[in-house]
Amino acid sequence: MSITNQPHRLWMYENMVKSRAFEDAIKPAYFEGKTPRFNMAKGPIPGEMHLSDGQEPCAVGVCAHLRAGDTVTATHRPHHAAIAKGVDLDRMAAEIFGRETGLSGGRGGHMHLFDASVNFACSGIIAQGMGPALGAAMAAKLRGSDAVAVAYIGEGAANQGAFHEVMNLASVWRAPLIVVIEDNGYGVSVSKASCTALSRNADRAAAYAMPGIHVAGNDPDAIYEVAGDAIARARRGEGPSLIEIETSRLEGHFMGDQEGYRPDGEKDRLKAIDPIPRYRERLLADGLDAAELAACENRAQQAVDAAFAFARGSALPDPASAFTSVFAERTPG
Amino acid sequence: MNTATAIRKQTIAKTMSEALASEMERDPSVVVLGEDIGKLGGVFGNTGGLLERFGTDRVFDTPISETGFIGAAVGMAGAGMRPVVELMFVDFFGVCMDAIYNLAAKQAYFSGGQVSCPMVLMTSVGGGYGDAGQHSQCLYATFGHLPGMKVVIPSNAHDAKGLMLAAIRDANPVVFMFHKALQGMGWLGTVAGSITDVPESDYEVPIGKAGVVREGTDITLVGLGITVHHCLAAADALSREDGVEAEVIDIRTIAPLDRETILASVRKTGRVAVVDDDYLSCGLAGEVIASIAEAGIPLASPPQRVSHPDIPIPFSPALEHAVLPNAEMTLAAARQSVGERS
Ligand SMILES: Cc1ncc(C[n+]2csc(CCOP(=O)(O)OP(=O)(O)O)c2C)c(N)n1
Ligand SMILES: [Mg+2]
Numbered sequence: 150m151s152i153t154n155q156p157h158r159l160w161m162y163e164n165m166v167k168s169r170a171f172e173d174a175i176k177p178a179y180f181e182g183k184t185p186r187f188n189m190a191k192g193p194i195p196g197e198m199h200l201s202d203g204q205e206p207c208a209v210g211v212c213a214h215l216r217a218g219d220t221v222t223a224t225h226r227p228h229h230a231a232i233a234k235g236v237d238l239d240r241m242a243a244e245i246f247g248r249e250t251g252l253s254g255g256r257g258g259h260m261h262l263f264d265a266s267v268n269f270a271c272s273g274i275i276a277q278g279m280g281p282a283l284g285a286a287m288a289a290k291l292r293g294s295d296a297v298a299v300a301y302i303g304e305g306a307a308n309q310g311a312f313h314e315v316m317n318l319a320s321v322w323r324a325p326l327i328v329v330i331e332d333n334g335y336g337v338s339v340s341k342a343s344c345t346a347l348s349r350n351a352d353r354a355a356a357y358a359m360p361g362i363h364v365a366g367n368d369p370d371a372i373y374e375v376a377g378d379a380i381a382r383a384r385r386g387e388g389p390s391l392i393e394i395e396t397s398r399l400e401g402h403f404m405g406d407q408e409g410y411r412p413d414g415e416k417d418r419l420k421a422i423d424p425i426p427r428y429r430e431r432l433l434a435d436g437l438d439a440a441e442l443a444a445c446e447n448r449a450q451q452a453v454d455a456a457f458a459f460a461r462g463s464a465l466p467d468p469a470s471a472f473t474s475v476f477a478e479r480t481p482g
Numbered sequence: 483m484n485t486a487t488a489i490r491k492q493t494i495a496k497t498m499s500e501a502l503a504s505e506m507e508r509d510p511s512v513v514v515l516g517e518d519i520g521k522l523g524g525v526f527g528n529t530g531g532l533l534e535r536f537g538t539d540r541v542f543d544t545p546i547s548e549t550g551f552i553g554a555a556v557g558m559a560g561a562g563m564r565p566v567v568e569l570m571f572v573d574f575f576g577v578c579m580d581a582i583y584n585l586a587a588k589q590a591y592f593s594g595g596q597v598s599c600p601m602v603l604m605t606s607v608g609g610g611y612g613d614a615g616q617h618s619q620c621l622y623a624t625f626g627h628l629p630g631m632k633v634v635i636p637s638n639a640h641d642a643k644g645l646m647l648a649a650i651r652d653a654n655p656v657v658f659m660f661h662k663a664l665q666g667m668g669w670l671g672t673v674a675g676s677i678t679d680v681p682e683s684d685y686e687v688p689i690g691k692a693g694v695v696r697e698g699t700d701i702t703l704v705g706l707g708i709t710v711h712h713c714l715a716a717a718d719a720l721s722r723e724d725g726v727e728a729e730v731i732d733i734r735t736i737a738p739l740d741r742e743t744i745l746a747s748v749r750k751t752g753r754v755a756v757v758d759d760d761y762l763s764c765g766l767a768g769e770v771i772a773s774i775a776e777a778g779i780p781l782a783s784p785p786q787r788v789s790h791p792d793i794p795i796p797f798s799p800a801l802e803h804a805v806l807p808n809a810e811m812t813l814a815a816a817r818q819s820v821g822e823r824s
Contacts, residue, residue: 188671255801305545309548338521339545468801
């Protein structure tokens, strides 16, 4: 393909950098109040925190093809996908800080980011997003739109019943659904190899009569290509696809994870092939201007700084608000 | 107390792994399976050291396939094994509930007693640390409502061991809940009262028996898991500041509920507050109060219940701490009760 000076490559780079900068800002904020003795309950961001460092290519390579009207469901590890889908960064940061101005007023937190304006949602139960993504895809199809839905899941989720049920149903219904498996090799401490019957989850697509594509290398350009084909196919009404991406989790399962289950040196090896600096080098080698990349980096950092300032400057919610939105209001029509 | 016995102050987590190890040693039919229970030793530390000691034939790290492995545990139990299964959070049971309430819980009944189901399902409950609405629920009433399963929850390490040994040896499915705030994991705060002396000897805490953990004459405070500690803290404050002596009951077994112990106490005190951190409506506190009403025990003031309101558990600490039952709410309810006459 012709790969120089394509705007989507800069977009992908900028969004990977933004996602990483966002998580780099979360790290110290998360540990506030949690040192010297780590206690998940303390600090401005309590609870579990699952970072997506290293998995940014999966987010940008797919979402580069999506519009606001397309749906994305993500997992407990949602930040990179949320950012690439265009979720409001200020309100996302505020939600993670449990503030009144957060996407859901502090009700959901980091594992429950919802931004209806760009059809993004995520959740904390493994493979839970599969059904809703299929439903969104069918709603688009039934209404005659060419919108698609993407369900992001981890490789661990491909062993969950919901995965298999939805794969079959999506195929039977020829739904415009793209299932993206981010294979980071682990479900918490359990390696994929030790708990999955086959080495490539993409091969499972054959059982559901849909294309299954395996993408190696954690490479945004390669993912972009494959996802472009799958999404175009879905928009044409030709049905679902499965994309399995080999990626890497550069941090623990959650922050505070001691990671004793990793083989010696694994993390260093993975950090040495961090996809973001590698992509930067490739873009430079392909003739993109260093100044242009620096501008991407600056914009990304500024957006993150602004989002964190917005979050920290926002008030905590009024306790009475805990009781609202339990039920939706009846809308006319 | 035998002075030769050393005091061993332990966390619930350490105690659970010790109890499992001793039972695996004693009974070769005990196997342990679940997510992250092998190499990691359990997200909540319940299975530390078991893989190293008993190997991969008895300790299975499973894929994220709960319907499959919990259903398989039912089959193993029916075939004479004693599986102990961990599913990290009670919130996750939605994906595999059928294997639990339609299969494990009904195996003995449907088979007319031919096939039993001696399995233990360990799972964590409770919030208070900002993990939001899919990682903080208790669901005591959900499990207590469904016949055919026993449901227990220890409030301290001593009881954790005795209940675990009793649960493994029981011929029926036992849902063994453990409260995250009592677990004694480094990364979660731990209520000090949960760390207790744990005798080395083999002992059971009988399933179906509540405990009177503080004697008193003026009001009965009923709790389970962490709310026992809220009740004890409130009882201390009542004694110190109000000259009121509260009796505190640790439910310990949600199903079958030990109504007798609760009723005996309320007959004596004539006042009651029930504290649980599950959702309010159709809940355990309501069940306890209904039992008191049915027994016709005259009360000096209306019964009080302190529970989580009927809303999903919110993430923001500003919201969660406003709604999650705590010692202050327990004390306020108790004061309401002793200050009121019906
Ligand atoms: C139904 C269910 N079972 C178990 C869990 C606990 N859990 C949370 S994340 C996780 C591992 C998920 O692995 P994977 O799907 O590969 O995603 P990753 O964490 O690697 O992004 C597990 C087991 C859960 N959230 N939901
Ligand atoms: Mg994974």
